[in-house]
Amino acid sequence: MRLKRKKITVVGAGFVGATAAHWAAAKELGDVCLIDIIEGMPQGKALDLMQASPVEGFDAQIVGTNDYKDTADSDVVIITAGLPRKPGMSRDDLLFKNTDIVKTVTENIAKHSPNAYLIIVSNPLDAMVYVAHKVSGFPTHRVMGMAGVLDAARFRAFIAMELNVSVEDVTAFVLGGHGDTMVPLPRYSTVAGIPLPDLLPPERIQALVERTRNGGAEIVNLLKTGSAFFAPSASAVSMAESILKDKKRIMPCAAYCDKEYGVGGYFVGVPVKLGAGGVEQVIEITLLPEEKAAFQKSVDAVKSLVQKIQL
Numbered sequence: 001m002r003l004k005r006k007k008i009t010v011v012g013a014g015f016v017g018a019t020a021a022h023w024a025a026a027k028e029l030g031d032v033c034l035i036d037i038i039e040g041m042p043q044g045k046a047l048d049l050m051q052a053s054p055v056e057g058f059d060a061q062i063v064g065t066n067d068y069k070d071t072a073d074s075d076v077v078i079i080t081a082g083l084p085r086k087p088g089m090s091r092d093d094l095l096f097k098n099t100d101i102v103k104t105v106t107e108n109i110a111k112h113s114p115n116a117y118l119i120i121v122s123n124p125l126d127a128m129v130y131v132a133h134k135v136s137g138f139p140t141h142r143v144m145g146m147a148g149v150l151d152a153a154r155f156r157a158f159i160a161m162e163l164n165v166s167v168e169d170v171t172a173f174v175l176g177g178h179g180d181t182m183v184p185l186p187r188y189s190t191v192a193g194i195p196l197p198d199l200l201p202p203e204r205i206q207a208l209v210e211r212t213r214n215g216g217a218e219i220v221n222l223l224k225t226g227s228a229f230f231a232p233s234a235s236a237v238s239m240a241e242s243i244l245k246d247k248k249r250i251m252p253c254a255a256y257c258d259k260e261y262g263v264g265g266y267f268v269g270v271p272v273k274l275g276a277g278g279v280e281q282v283i284e285i286t287l288l289p290e291e292k293a294a295f296q297k298s299v300d301a302v303k304s305l306v307q308k309i310q311l
């Protein structure tokens with residue numbers, strides 16, 4: 001018998017997709033298939049990455065394609081296909097165009113990789129996870145969205161910058177949908193185990209919370225032609241890694257919640273255990289009344305967006 005490497009497909013070979021392929025290959029998570037509708041572009045980027053492999057010393061086959069047959073039997077599929085927003089737009093403005101794209105992509109992926117775990121990145125995130133779940137018919141533990149890892153990473157980076165400490169010692173949690181109503185949780189954010197409220201005055205914490213909420217828009221306004229991609233792609237690949245290596249990391253992800261947090265059957269950002277079984281557990285943490293109210297507002301925003309989707 002011959003053991004096979006794991007296979008990661010990244011759909012959409014744009015900024016987030018190509019960078020995700022880079023992180024996945026550099027970490028030797030498995031072979032990588034990069035697919036896009038633009039002819040030649042995923043092939044070119046895959047070949048370029050293959051040529052980086054001797055320099056960086058990673059062994060992985062990286063293939064670029066426009067044909068879903070090449071994505072067959074993937075273990076994990078990261079979906080980044082879709083339009084990014086431009087300055088002045090909200091993520092929600094992408095709803096209808098990206099619904100069509102994520103629907104087509106998911107149909108093709110489900111056909112060729114019926115056992116894959118799906119990590120959705122396309123925006124508006126929580127609504128696109130709903131689309132991928134409905135269209136694939138996959139069980140909910142195999143469909144999830146990347147947002148909380150990114151939002152928490154931004155919060156962590158801002159905390160480390162503010163306190164002039166190593167990012168390694170900073171943990172943070174962000175709940176809710178990936179939009180203006182997301183809920184960074186200072187009480188559940190720490191530096192080497194010390195709760196953030198013990199280290200910073202409330203007005204400084206509030207400033208970091210606001211910067212985290214606007215983290216995506218801050219970058220969109222600087223780039224002007226697209227949105228963030230280094231941290232988003234690293235975040236998606238860290239979720240893939242936890243699944244492929246059965247690490248069972250606890251990460252904030254857009255996961256299906258029914259009774260959990262009283263959400264009632266939607267995908268929203270909550271703490272989950274990610275392992276070889278995908279979303280192995282949704283962890284319910286105790287929230288103060290004001291945190292609960294903020295989370296509910298965020299869930300309501302996701303619900304009203306999802307209700308506009310026609311598949």
Ligand SMILES: NC(=O)C1=CN([C@@H]2O[C@H](COP(=O)(O)OP(=O)(O)OC[C@H]3O[C@@H](n4cnc5c(N)ncnc54)[C@H](O)[C@@H]3O)[C@@H](O)[C@H]2O)C=CC1
Nearest residue numbers: 012014015016036037080081082083084121122123146232
């Ligand atoms: N969840 C999150 O936290 C984040 C989400 N995003 C979202 O990720 C998406 C991608 O962003 P970027 O990579 O910066 O955009 P991009 O424009 O650089 O890349 C998107 C790619 O998708 C491809 N594409 C379009 N329709 C397709 C289809 N039917 N099949 C296959 N490929 C298709 C395009 O040709 C393009 O290459 C956007 O919707 C963006 O809003 C971006 C950053 C963070």
Ligand SMILES: O=C([O-])CC(=O)C(=O)O
Nearest residue numbers: 085091123216217227228
């Ligand atoms: O801001 C955007 O449109 C992209 C995104 O979701 C993020 O960077 O958080």
